Amino acid sequence: MAVTVGGGASAGAGATLPDWFTSKKKNPSNLIVARWVPIALVGLPVLTLLAIVIYPTIWMFYHAFQDTNMMRLFQHNWSFVGFENFKTVLSSARFGDSVWHLVLYLTFGTGLEVVLAVILALTLYEVVKNSLLRVILLVLIVLPMMLPPSIVGVLWKFMLTPSNGAVNHALLNMGLISTPVEWFNAGVSLWSIIIADVWNWTALPLLIIYSGRVSLPPAVYEAARVDGAGGWMVMRRITLPMLKEVIAIAFIVRFMDAFKFVDLVYVMTSGGPAQTSELPAYIAFQRGIREFAIGEAAAYAIVIFACSAVIITLFLKYLKKVLKAQAIA
Amino acid sequence: MSEKNYALVKVLLLIFLGIWMLFTLFPLYWQLITAFKSAGETNLTVPTFWPDEWHPENFIAVFADKSNFGALIDSFVIATGNTLASLFLGTLAGYAFARFPRQAGGENLSFWILSNRMFPPVAILIPMFFLFDAMPWGTDSHISLIILYLVFNMPLATWLMMVFFRDAPRELEEAAYLDGFTPLQAFRRVTLPLVLPGMVSVGILCWIFAWNEYLFANLFVGSAVRTFTIVIPTFTNGSQTLWNLQMAFSLIAMIPPVTLFILLRRYMVRGLSLGVVKG
Amino acid sequence: MARLEVKGLCKGWDFPVLDGLDLTVEEGEFFVVVGPSGIGKTTLLRLVAGLETADAGSIIVGGRDVTRIPPYKRNVAMTFESYALYPHMTVFKNIASPLVARKTDSAEIDKRVSEVASLLQIDQLLDRKPGEISGGQKQRCALGRTLVANPDVFLLDEPISHLDAKIRHELREQFHTLDALRKVATLYVTHDYSEALSLGDRIGVMGSGGLVQTGSPRELFEKPGDLFVARNLGQPTINIIETKIAGKKLESPGASFKLSAKQQNLLNGHKSGEISLGIRPQNVRILQGDEKPGRGHQAFKGSVDIFDALGAHSIIIVDIGGTMITALGSPDAMYEYGQEVTVAVETGSFHLFDTKTGKVL
Numbered sequence: 001m002a003v004t005v006g007g008g009a010s011a012g013a014g015a016t017l018p019d020w021f022t023s024k025k026k027n028p029s030n031l032i033v034a035r036w037v038p039i040a041l042v043g044l045p046v047l048t049l050l051a052i053v054i055y056p057t058i059w060m061f062y063h064a065f066q067d068t069n070m071m072r073l074f075q076h077n078w079s080f081v082g083f084e085n086f087k088t089v090l091s092s093a094r095f096g097d098s099v100w101h102l103v104l105y106l107t108f109g110t111g112l113e114v115v116l117a118v119i120l121a122l123t124l125y126e127v128v129k130n131s132l133l134r135v136i137l138l139v140l141i142v143l144p145m146m147l148p149p150s151i152v153g154v155l156w157k158f159m160l161t162p163s164n165g166a167v168n169h170a171l172l173n174m175g176l177i178s179t180p181v182e183w184f185n186a187g188v189s190l191w192s193i194i195i196a197d198v199w200n201w202t203a204l205p206l207l208i209i210y211s212g213r214v215s216l217p218p219a220v221y222e223a224a225r226v227d228g229a230g231g232w233m234v235m236r237r238i239t240l241p242m243l244k245e246v247i248a249i250a251f252i253v254r255f256m257d258a259f260k261f262v263d264l265v266y267v268m269t270s271g272g273p274a275q276t277s278e279l280p281a282y283i284a285f286q287r288g289i290r291e292f293a294i295g296e297a298a299a300y301a302i303v304i305f306a307c308s309a310v311i312i313t314l315f316l317k318y319l320k321k322v323l324k325a326q327a328i329a
Numbered sequence: 330m331s332e333k334n335y336a337l338v339k340v341l342l343l344i345f346l347g348i349w350m351l352f353t354l355f356p357l358y359w360q361l362i363t364a365f366k367s368a369g370e371t372n373l374t375v376p377t378f379w380p381d382e383w384h385p386e387n388f389i390a391v392f393a394d395k396s397n398f399g400a401l402i403d404s405f406v407i408a409t410g411n412t413l414a415s416l417f418l419g420t421l422a423g424y425a426f427a428r429f430p431r432q433a434g435g436e437n438l439s440f441w442i443l444s445n446r447m448f449p450p451v452a453i454l455i456p457m458f459f460l461f462d463a464m465p466w467g468t469d470s471h472i473s474l475i476i477l478y479l480v481f482n483m484p485l486a487t488w489l490m491m492v493f494f495r496d497a498p499r500e501l502e503e504a505a506y507l508d509g510f511t512p513l514q515a516f517r518r519v520t521l522p523l524v525l526p527g528m529v530s531v532g533i534l535c536w537i538f539a540w541n542e543y544l545f546a547n548l549f550v551g552s553a554v555r556t557f558t559i560v561i562p563t564f565t566n567g568s569q570t571l572w573n574l575q576m577a578f579s580l581i582a583m584i585p586p587v588t589l590f591i592l593l594r595r596y597m598v599r600g601l602s603l604g605v606v607k608g
Numbered sequence: 609m610a611r612l613e614v615k616g617l618c619k620g621w622d623f624p625v626l627d628g629l630d631l632t633v634e635e636g637e638f639f640v641v642v643g644p645s646g647i648g649k650t651t652l653l654r655l656v657a658g659l660e661t662a663d664a665g666s667i668i669v670g671g672r673d674v675t676r677i678p679p680y681k682r683n684v685a686m687t688f689e690s691y692a693l694y695p696h697m698t699v700f701k702n703i704a705s706p707l708v709a710r711k712t713d714s715a716e717i718d719k720r721v722s723e724v725a726s727l728l729q730i731d732q733l734l735d736r737k738p739g740e741i742s743g744g745q746k747q748r749c750a751l752g753r754t755l756v757a758n759p760d761v762f763l764l765d766e767p768i769s770h771l772d773a774k775i776r777h778e779l780r781e782q783f784h785t786l787d788a789l790r791k792v793a794t795l796y797v798t799h800d801y802s803e804a805l806s807l808g809d810r811i812g813v814m815g816s817g818g819l820v821q822t823g824s825p826r827e828l829f830e831k832p833g834d835l836f837v838a839r840n841l842g843q844p845t846i847n848i849i850e851t852k853i854a855g856k857k858l859e860s861p862g863a864s865f866k867l868s869a870k871q872q873n874l875l876n877g878h879k880s881g882e883i884s885l886g887i888r889p890q891n892v893r894i895l896q897g898d899e900k901p902g903r904g905h906q907a908f909k910g911s912v913d914i915f916d917a918l919g920a921h922s923i924i925i926v927d928i929g930g931t932m933i934t935a936l937g938s939p940d941a942m943y944e945y946g947q948e949v950t951v952a953v954e955t956g957s958f959h960l961f962d963t964k965t966g967k968v969l
Contacts (some may be wrong), residue, residue: 017538020664021624023468032659032678033512038429045418045487046438052457052480059456120349123342136597137346139591141353146586148541151579155480158572159359166359199356204534208601210532215602232335249492249603253485260449263543268372286450289548301452313440319528503659504692506679508753509709515680518705522696 021277028299063298070292078295095300098278101190102259105279109194110258114251116198117205122239125213126231138210145203153267156196160184189269190277195262205250212246213239248319252312280304360510364388364577371572387577397560401582404556406471408539411478415535416528418479424457424516426487427494428502441489447482450544453480458548468549474556479543482535489534492603493527494520526600529593557582609634610670610760612793617655617665625651627817628665633761633793633810638783640796642804642840643814649797652814653763656795657686669760680709683752686763689770691746693738698736699725699749706757724752727786733828744775753789762794769800783807801840805829813837835884835966838959844889844923847933850963853881860885864927866906866955874960874969883969886959892935894924894949901952908933908951915943926951 064085068078089095120141128134144152159166160183168180183192216239224234260281265271271278271286278286281304288297363371364387366380392398422442425433457477461468497520505515543558551559557578569590590597614631618624623646633639639800641649654660656667658679664676674682685706693702700721707717714790725731730750738749747767754762768776781805783789784795788804798804804811805825813828813836821833832838838846840846851858851865854871865885867875875883901907910928922937926949935951943949 018618018624020618021620021627022509032506033429035432038425038432039434041421041429042424042433045422045483046434046442048418049442049445049479049483050350052476053448056448056453056456060452116349120346123346127339127342130344135500136595137350139587139594140350142582142588142590143357144353145538146541146583146590147579148543148561148582150541150543151561151575154561154575155356155360155579158363158570159356164376166355166374166376166378169376169544170355170378171393186468191570199352207597207604211601212603213600214598230335232338236422246603256443256446259447262450266544281451284449284451285454285544288455288942294455297451297455299451305444305447309444312444312447316440329449497691498692500652500688500690500692500693503657503679504686504688504694504753505705505709506659507657507684507686508706508757509680510705511680514709519694 052285060298060301061293064302067300068294070294072293073292081295082139085295086303088296088301089299094275094278094283095280097275098280098283101277102279104190105194105197105261106255106258108191109197110251110254113198113202113254114205114247116202116307116318117209117250118243118247120202121210121213122235123207125210126235126239127200141206142203145207147200149200152200153264156192156199157268160192178236184242184269184273186273186276189273193264193277196268200264201254205247205254208250208253209243209246212243216242244322245319252315252319255315256308256312259304337464360576360580363572364580366573368566368569368571368573372569384573387573388581391564391574391578391581396555397557397578400555400557400560401585403471403550403554404540404558404583405584407474407478407554407556408536410471411482411539412532412536413474415479415482415486416532418483419488419490419531420528422487423490423492424456424494424520426579428499439487443484443488446481448480453477454545454548460551469551469553471554473549474542474546474554476537477549478539478542482538485538486531486535489527489531489603490524491526492601493531496603497523526596527603528600529596530600533586533589533597536589540582540586610672610758611794612656612669612761612795614652614656615651615666615668615910617667618663619648619651619655620663624817626655629818630902631795631812631819631822633795636791638789638794638796638807638809639812640804640808640810641812641814641819642796642798642801642808644840645799647814647816649799650765653686653765653797656761657684657763658682665705681759683759684761685757685759687747687750687754687765687767689766691738691750693746693749693753693765695738698735698737699730699741699752701755702749703734703752705753708761710757720756721752724756725828727755728752728782731798744779745773747771747775747779755786755936760792762789762792762796763797764794766798767796768803770799776914780806802843805841811841813840824955831968832959833968834888835886835961838961838968839886842888843941844934844936844943846959847885847887847889847892847959849885849887849931849933851885853878853883856885858885860931863931865953865958867958868955871955871958871960878962878969880962882963884961884963886961887933887953888957888959889923889936891954891957892933892951894926894935894937894941894943894951896941901950904956905952906955908953910949910951912943912947914947914951915945917942924949 063078065080065082066078067081067084072078081115091201109238123140124137125135130136147155160168162168162180162182162184165183167183171177172180182188220238220242221234224238229237261279262281262285265279265282266285269277280300284297284300284304287293287300362378362380365383365385367376367382367384370377370381408508422439426439458468461473466472475527476485501519501523502515505519506512510518541558542556547559561575561578561582564578565572612631614629615630617626619626629652631639635778641652643649651660655662658674658677662675666673668674669682669684679818698759699703701725703721704717707720720733722731723735728751730745730748730752733745751767752911768779771779776867783805796807802907808825810822810824811828812822815836821828821837823831828837828841832841835848835963839848849860851860852923853875854864856867858867895901895907908928910926910933913927913932914923914925916923917939919939921939922941924935924937924943926933926935928951933951933953937943961967962969
């Protein structure tokens with residue numbers, strides 16, 4: 001806050017507080033805008049969003065406790081089954097496996113994307129000195145993001161085809177492998193998805209971090225140069241600490257999408273072979289849309305949503321604490 | 330790490346950047362040459378890394394079905410409509426959360442908005458399909474997707490706009506009040522110009538997300554309205570995928586977002602500087 | 609043109625910041641509020657400007673109660689400590705902003721802005737943006753924005769504290785000579801006491817919760833109301849000697865100060881007997897050779913502890929039997945550490961404060 005909140009020793013704890021202070025309303029109105037203005041500003045967006053999601057939310061919470069499937073849905077004769085759906089979800093090995101897949105995806109997909117983005121963005125800004133070249137590289141790096149994930153899936157599936165795919169033949173020609181890699185076998189297909197995802201989305205955090213670096217005030221760097229700090233010192237002591245929040249935001253933007261990530265799995269492997277590349281959101285999608293086990297799909301959705309919300313909340317809290325400690329927030 | 334090593338690291342970083350460019354460009358190259366190949370050449374047992382014959386007519390063939398051009402228009406209408414709505418609503422809410430955090434409902438409300446982006450698609454898809462089916466506009470319409478995409482685009486817009494407004498100094502607005510401007514005038518004259526680059530970046534992001542969306546479109550639209558993302562998988566010959574046509578059409582579909590990015594690049598790079606302490 | 613009255617103003621967040629602050633600034637008066645940082649000076653300005661809402665009390669500008677009126681309807685101008693210039697507008701547009709808000713026609717805007725700009729010597733910079741000008745120029749530009757609109761009240765928040773010494777001096781001169789500032793009620797906030805003494809028609813010294821003492825610079829200097837004011841106003845800092853009453857004298861370790869009959873009366877009936885004795889260094893001098901103390905002076909023998917030649921005068925801190933006393937010396941006399949000297953203290957100039965309450969007796 002830009003307000004100087006001062007006060008001498010006599011106003012500190014222990015002193016008797018004046019009446020006007022103890023009796024005042026804790027939420028005083030603001031003279032600049034009427035009290036209803038903030039509520040109106042936030043009201044329209046909130047009501048719009050609420051109008052859209054209230055029905056799905058209620059519907060999902062309702063059917064998560066019913067034995068709804070396609071036929072029962074049309075005949076309106078589903079019945080209450082308590083926590084049966086949740087039990088099915090949480091006790092299934094399929095779900096347990098998919099959580100492990102998600103952990104791999106969060107680490108080597110989303111997480112790695114942000115790390116790569118930091119390295120690439122800073123390399124682009126600090127090491128590539130020709131500004132025209134820099135712009136060209138930036139545009140080229142961003143291109144994969146401009147493709148629909150569904151097409152990215154198709155393209156990579158095409159290129160990774162074991163028998164006559166471009167990737168295997170390129171690697172064979174270069175002598176990096178001697179026999180074709182079976183990209184869609186059990187244990188490998190998840191990594192194929194992750195590679196395609198890294199290709200598709202590294203550009204987004206990169207763009208955010210690159211923008212952050214561009215906006216860092218040059219004065220700081222001039223001061224560091226005067227102090228005789230070398231490139232590595234400047235990077236570690238100035239650039240990275242000042243970009244902490246930007247990096248965190250880039251991570252959150254990717255992280256939020258990671259839990260609901262479906263499209264590449266759907267297009268590339270359909271979770272296969274034998275469910276070895278399934279992610280939780282994909283199972284929910286598969287059970288709900290393809291197999292119409294609606295009750296179970298709803299239970300899946302709730303479990304996924306709850307986990308992602310909790311993790312993001314904790315992360316935001318942590319972020320706020322770190323930033324407050326740095327007195328930036 | 331010593332400074333001498335840092336010079337070495339710079340070289341390694343450049344090499345890494347080169348490898349990354351190869352990794353980025355190879356699939357795009359493959360997409361490009363595939364688009365020019367004949368259908369037969371895309372399915373050879375040994376793929377060709379340079380087309381034997383060039384078939385630029387592939388780019389015309391994808392429009393053999395006239396409605397395929399309409400699909401690009403449909404995608405454009407949906408993406409643009411959704412972006413404008415997301416930006417408008419996101420700006421309102423973002424401003425309120427940044428300037429009047431307590432009066433506007435506080436962190437819980439802003440987090441609730443954000444959390445909508447994390448809904449697994451299936452949780453929206455099924456109920457909304459039945460809901461929109463019962464609505465006058467039906468599922469197969471522009472408006473149905475414009476509304477649906479708000480679920481993931483508006484939270485992003487709100488949250489990023491909130492960060493931008495927090496970065497724009499409150500004192501400048503206060504100075505404008507003292508000059509005699511009303512809050513609305515102060516917002517228009519002072520705050521809006523400051524967050525404009527950010528707004529443009531958020532707009533581009535929302536537009537790209539909406540333009541490229543597939544799952545919702547696949548279920549909701551298909552006859553009256555078709556987005557280009559659901560048209561591409563239809564380029565098949567029986568069970569055989571026509572890779573060349575799919576790649577040609579997807580290349581065409583890349584033109585609008587890439588143009589948008591190149592034109593508004595400066596805004597994008599200046600705008601996304603979220604939360605950086607400005608000098 | 610109007611006077612500013614602040615009555616019983618209260619404001620607090622986690623704890624009370626302003627508690628019943630009263631203040632009147634007459635039309636044409638330059639009123640300086642001085643106090644340590646974090647005491648609530650900026651809060652006072654923001655309340656008068658309408659950027660914060662008062663918890664209690666009222667603010668009256670020219671007879672109109674504006675306590676509940678939003679800032680854009682108050683006709684009050686304020687400079688911010690951070691200047692708050694619009695970064696995307698040129699200097700010209702920044703200065704013209706209040707006129708635009710008042711829907712002045714463009715010929716008039718051109719005229720007024722160029723007047724103000726030439727007054728503040730920034731007419732060369734009108735096409736630049738704030739990012740391209742120096743700190744002093746930014747401050748002039750911010751000042752120009754407040755001067756251009758003929759407001760009823762000027763609020764200046766530490767306008768020169770972030771500038772380097774030379775520009776500070778120039779701007780300080782300008783505050784003396786700007787007619788515009790001398791025509792309306794000006795409320796000027798600073799933590800710098802010498803700035804306050806040199807600029808203010810009247811000064812309000814701010815302590816926690818409100819103004820501790822108000823008066824002309826002369827009054828505050830000669831009759832400080834309490835230890836706080838005495839300590840903070842005047843260079844070099846006043847000598848405050850902790851003493852105990854001993855009959856007709858005040859005793860400190862190693863020295864005893866004789867009191868006049870009038871001063872003794874002030875001490876009558878004093879309970880704790882602990883007195884803080886304030887003596888301005890200006891009233892302490894060092895006797896040269898075998899010079900005798902003059903009338904109304906008391907002499908003490910001591911040794912020089914610190915000698916600091918400052919050009920126009922020098923400061924000598926003398927140890928008189930364990931009590932340190934600061935004296936102002938003439939520029940030509942030099943002293944060495946440990947040198948035996950005699951100091952003469954003007955007894956009529958004593959300021960007597962109750963040590964417990966800090967109030968003057």
